[in-house]
Amino acid sequence: xxDAERDEDAAGEAGLNRAAGATIQLARRERxxxxxxxxxxAGRDTDAPRHGGPRHGGPRHGGxxxxxxAQVRMMAPAGGTSAxxxxxxxxxxxxxxxxxxxxxxxALTPGHAPVARLSxxxxxxxxxxxxAALAIGPLNVLRGxxxxxxxxxxxxxxxxxxxxxxxxxxxxxxxxxxxxMLAYFLHRDAAGGLHPRFDGFRLANFAGLAxxxxxxxLLALSNNAALRWLKVKRWKALQxxxxxxxxxxxxxxxxxxxxxxxxxxxxxxxxxVAAAVAAVQAAGFLRRGRDAAREGAP
Numbered sequence: 001x002x003d004a005e006r007d008e009d010a011a012g013e014a015g016l017n018r019a020a021g022a023t024i025q026l027a028r029r030e031r032x033x034x035x036x037x038x039x040x041x042a043g044r045d046t047d048a049p050r051h052g053g054p055r056h057g058g059p060r061h062g063g064x065x066x067x068x069x070a071q072v073r074m075m076a077p078a079g080g081t082s083a084x085x086x087x088x089x090x091x092x093x094x095x096x097x098x099x100x101x102x103x104x105x106x107a108l109t110p111g112h113a114p115v116a117r118l119s120x121x122x123x124x125x126x127x128x129x130x131x132a133a134l135a136i137g138p139l140n141v142l143r144g145x146x147x148x149x150x151x152x153x154x155x156x157x158x159x160x161x162x163x164x165x166x167x168x169x170x171x172x173x174x175x176x177x178x179x180x181m182l183a184y185f186l187h188r189d190a191a192g193g194l195h196p197r198f199d200g201f202r203l204a205n206f207a208g209l210a211x212x213x214x215x216x217x218l219l220a221l222s223n224n225a226a227l228r229w230l231k232v233k234r235w236k237a238l239q240x241x242x243x244x245x246x247x248x249x250x251x252x253x254x255x256x257x258x259x260x261x262x263x264x265x266x267x268x269x270x271x272x273v274a275a276a277v278a279a280v281q282a283a284g285f286l287r288r289g290r291d292a293a294r295e296g297a298p
């Protein structure tokens with residue numbers, strides 16, 4: 001994290017915590033849906049700079065932008081029947097997209113066992129959803145749009161990325177060794193004993209295991225109680241582990257591309273997703289740095 005962002009986090013933490021508390025109280029009074037945080041919610045504590053205002057920002061107190069009622073409203077999901085219907089439609093769309101990708105990948109690998117095809121399909125569905133979740137925040141910054149700590153879209157995309165990742169793990173552990181899960185991480189000899197063996201197959205599986213544990217943690221943060229208990233700064237620090245999870249997913253996937261000699265189309269898709277997310281993240285990081293330097297200029 002850049003020095004400018006750390007300074008902004010430190011200066012704005014108290015105000016953001018108050019904003020989160022105000023949002024929660026507002027939700028309780030008006031019976032709004034709970035504020036959730038999702039995998040990939042690693043945006044800045046404050047809104048992205050908006051062009052057209054003085055110095056691309058609003059009033060600041062003590063070096064940090066003030067948190068006002070407008071920001072509180074941005075952190076809160078919209079209430080009412082229409083908003084509930086919108087969220088349901090978005091979640092159905094995300095579920096349908098993940099299932100569609102899984103089915104398409106399975107259809108493109110007819111020579112494999114059904115469980116292997118399902119494992120590969122859920123892997124690519126999770127990869128695409130994870131890439132989308134990690135791209136939403138930087139794209140908001142690049143567009144000059146508001147980028148609150150939590151948004152319903154980013155939360156839902158991240159949750160479905162985690163769900164398909166866990167489905168991939170559950171199915172993938174059935175592909176080899178007749179479901180002997182320990183053999184994915186340790187070598188089992190002819191007598192049934194288990195021994196460490198650090199070959200590419202098991203290193204890839206250890207990377208996948210570490211990513212799985214991080215996904216479980218990130219999914220556990222996807223609720224209002226976690227945000228209230230951890231407060232914004234600690235919650236954001238934990239959310240940034242989504243980047244480590246993404247790196248582990250890429251390592252796991254890259255090794256399997258080599259081990260199983262994937263077709264050119266699957267390799268190209270894997271590399272395209274990785275490159276696109278890296279490019280968007282880098283562009284968003286540079287834009288935040290320029291905005292921070294502009295706001296700090298005399």
